[in-house]
Amino acid sequence: MAAKDLLKADDIKKALDAVKAEGSFDHKKFFALVGLKAMSADNVKKVFKAIDADASGFIEEEELKFVLKSFAADGRDLTDAETKAFLKAADKDGDGKIGIDEFETLVHEA
Template sequence: MSLSSILSADAIATAIKDCQAPDSFCPKKFFQLCGLAKKSPQDVKKVFGILDNDGSDYIEEEELKFFLQRFCSAARVLTDKETKAFLNAADDDSDGRIGVEEFQAMVLS
């Protein structure tokens, strides 16, 4: 399954373009622009599965660095500052990784 089977290519392109500059990535805004915030919890869970590159049922800091590239291979890597801010914003139980429930809560809030 690919992200373009859940989200429109145009919406993904718009979201990627919005955060091209280093340190301009905002997860909430990205989820709004790419259309993920309007999707069902089931679709958000499917996207989580795609983003969980190693199949661990968690998105770890190393996977977050390449978050934008999962949406568009030509996108930039997140900066360390953006990666840590993203992790801190979603990691409700402070275990250093984002579980599917934490991801859904962040996307759909």
Template sequence: SMTDVIPEADINKAIHAFKAGEAFDFKKFVHLLGLNKRSPADVTKAFHILDKDRSGYIEEEELQLILKGFSKEGRELTDKETKDLLIKGDKDGDGKIGVDEFTSLVAES
């Protein structure tokens, strides 16, 4: 589970920050989680947890549930938030985010 990678307190803090329908900001989310300070192996682990169907990619549907991937308390992203994040993360334009793209997205945060 995600708490094997990131302390639960940090997850709760990050989820809570975006609870009120505040525009989702991936960079801020990553910082609140401290994910940018984790090892590449931990970032990869987080990716695989978010990749629910184990396709090797985070597709749009999974991206919409990114907050829920960290905590059941998380909300779904809006369609706009999801699309914005997909555009930001999908460097090769295939409509989904691979592990390298996810790692880059975290590193850029």
């Protein structure tokens, strides 16, 4: 299941428009605008699985770079700085990747 199947198209467009400029990605603002923050933990975990392109059970730094494309094909790539900031905010155990529970916690603390 794709992230776009779990969220409203209007919310995805609004969230992507808000982070269109390089350097403007703020995960807290993005999660609120796209509708993730209001979703149940189970549905947030379904979105996580859509972002986890290689189905490893983790979102690694390389997958994070393309996170906006998992919401819409025309989403931009995150810059290296945005990717590293996103990873740092979510990676609570310091293993260099984001687990499903770390992602859900990050979304709901946003």
